[in-house]
Amino acid sequence: MSHIKSAIAGTALLTAGVFMIPQAMAAQAATQGLYSADELMDAPVYLQSDPKNEAGEVENILLGDDMSVQAIVIETGDIGHDKNFVIEKGKFTVETTQDSSLEDTEYKVTVDLSEEQLNNQPEYTNDWWQDAKKQASTAWEKTKNGAESAWKNTREATSNLLDNASNAVDK
Incomplete structure (x- = not known):
């Protein structure tokens, strides 16, 4: 029994x-909260190593097959060059200041990288995009x-x- x-x-x-x-x-x-992609676009980006000086702004948000955020693309310009870098999830945080309406909510992105590390991140180009799509598709099939x-x-x-x-x- x-x-x-x-x-x-x-x-x-x-x-x-x-x-x-x-x-x-x-x-x-x-x-984890709810965020507006529209409001996140163009949000200022700061480096954790230099939190007072804006390093760029959010240019794009990259989603996976499951529609979760996989990375953001930041456009730099204030640190000596005008490039778009891919920053994978886990290497950035998003802070918001809440107000009574969506339009009054402000976003701030902090990248957990130094300026040197940022410059070593992949550049958001067509070649990067094509390669990333292939890799993501292969990973999705395996998963x-x-x-x-x-x-x-x-x-x-x-x-x-x-x-x-x-x-x-x-x-």
Whole structure:
């Protein structure tokens, strides 16, 4: 009888875990806030190493297949040259000053790089764009195939647990 309880408990935990993952992700996303891409465009950009001097402004926002922000493109001009650099997510933060209306909300982007590191970031050009699209497509295909495989494995494991529970009850 303890085998039956163990199999049923394992199935319940596995099933609950599968169904709670999307809810946990949604709860996490809700705590990160909501930002307007339109308002973020042209926002001033500062380097963490020089937070008082504007290094440029947001020129573009790059999205992945899942529509999440993958990078921003900043146009520099105040640090000696006029170039567009790709800054990957994780290397910048966005701060807002909230007001009572969307139009009064101001955005400030801080890049976690020095001027030298910024100058070593990829330049936003057609060649970069074509290469990035190929790499993103390849990564998406690998991820998609891995996710499908993980779902099949989870489904098979759940089915096996249920079969084992049923066999234990029959004995």
